[in-house]
Amino acid sequence: MEGGENRLLPAGALPLFQEGIGLVLSRWSALQLAVENEWGGRDSRRKVELLCSDILTWFTQNKEPLYIDDLEMILDEALLSLNTQVDDGSIEEVAERLIVMHEECLDGNFSSIEKLRQSPLPRVARSHVSQVMSDDDEEEDEEEGGDVVVGNGRRDMMVDAIQPTPVNQPTPEATAEAEDGWVQVTSRRSRGTRN
Numbered sequence: 001m002e003g004g005e006n007r008l009l010p011a012g013a014l015p016l017f018q019e020g021i022g023l024v025l026s027r028w029s030a031l032q033l034a035v036e037n038e039w040g041g042r043d044s045r046r047k048v049e050l051l052c053s054d055i056l057t058w059f060t061q062n063k064e065p066l067y068i069d070d071l072e073m074i075l076d077e078a079l080l081s082l083n084t085q086v087d088d089g090s091i092e093e094v095a096e097r098l099i100v101m102h103e104e105c106l107d108g109n110f111s112s113i114e115k116l117r118q119s120p121l122p123r124v125a126r127s128h129v130s131q132v133m134s135d136d137d138e139e140e141d142e143e144e145g146g147d148v149v150v151g152n153g154r155r156d157m158m159v160d161a162i163q164p165t166p167v168n169q170p171t172p173e174a175t176a177e178a179e180d181g182w183v184q185v186t187s188r189r190s191r192g193t194r195n
């Protein structure tokens with residue numbers, strides 16, 4: 001619906017669309033990894049519930065035209081609230097799936113939601129997800145020997161594919177220092193081909 005006129009969901013479609021949002025998010029491996037590991041703190045699950053609600057509100061209460069970039073920003077901010085960063089294109093993929101699902105629901109087509117109901121939850125692929133950590137968190141990890149407690153309670157060495165990124169140490173390509181000492185941080189989205 002990129003920039004189109006907002007239409008209302010047909011009667012009875014709202015709860016189905018809400019369920020669909022939850023199903024899409026429950027299959028987003030980066031989000032699930034962040035929740036399982038409580039990277040956003042003890043209230044990580046609550047943050048995902050709030051994300052579901054925010055997405056539904058964005059689709060149903062927005063008086064402005066709906067643009068996929070706005071939805072991507074909501075998803076990206078939600079991941080950041082969970083101290084999670086992804087570089088695999090999944091934000092864009094999830095946003096597109098939600099936009100398409102909304103369009104289908106507007107037309108009374110709920111087949112994608114039915115397919116999601118019947119599909120098993122995928123195993124979480126960890127190679128594209130990293131936890132954003134503060135310097136304090138890194139110091140604690142160093143004191144503990146860098147081990148991570150996994151779901152079964154045993155300690156394993158941290159997987160090389162998950163590279164914690166200190167929050168207060170910006171990456172060189174994402175910053176430019178101005179003459180007056182201020183540091184300008186550019187969005188990773190603005191480094192692409194979009195204007």
